[in-house]
């Protein structure tokens with residue numbers, strides 16, 4: 489993989505009109521060892537509060553039926569005043585297991601910037617081993633317990649949550665906007681194969697993760713990767729600086745934090 493990055497970088501450095509860089513990686517989240525977001529980053533998670541057992545919409549790749557009964561409903565409350573409901577499927581069994589899962593997914597939600605978290609409506613947690621997916625219009629995403637465990641072990645859960653949250657909170661209105669399409673066109677290449685294959689559905693989420701690490705935590709990504717990103721998607725990087733409001737604090741108070749009561 490390194491040789492591929494260096495080759496791409498060399499091709500760009502070699503000539504002003506060099507051919508477009510090849511995508512750096514197959515995808516942003518699981519095909520590399522990069523730490524874009526860490527568990528030590530600023531985190532706004534304040535409290536997780538159990539609400540009730542409810543009937544709720546639990547969209548699932550494996551099933552046709554939309555609703556489930558006896559869903560564990562939690563509310564994750566964040567110190568910036570945002571709140572996100574976490575719905576855990578009753579297949580979790582015991583309350584303790586449901587609470588563990590809700591906690592595990594709430595942490596990385598706390599690392600999101602306020603501007604994304606305030607648009608995230610809720611998160612659905614299923615028991616099983618499928619990859620996560622998001623719903624842009626519904627402003628939620630769905631994760632599966634065994635896949636979460638794998639991603640925690642590989643330090644990829646923060647990145648997964650960020651990627652899915654881009655779909656849930658920024659795809660509308662940005663992914664289909666004239667500004668984004670213009671930046672794509674001006675850049676030409678893509679940051680990952682996944683983005684290249686899905687320029688409308690995945691490019692914003694794939695590019696945003698690289699942009700987040702590079703713009704918020706300069707020096708965190710290896711210097712060769714930073715260089716390659718700046719060379720491959722300069723126009724998208726500039727637009728993402730605005731979309732992700734990089735000149736503002738990551739966490740911004742937008743309401744009063746309720747604490748753990750009630």
Ligand SMILES: [Zn+2]
Nearest residue numbers: 651655690693
């Ligand atoms: Zn995606």
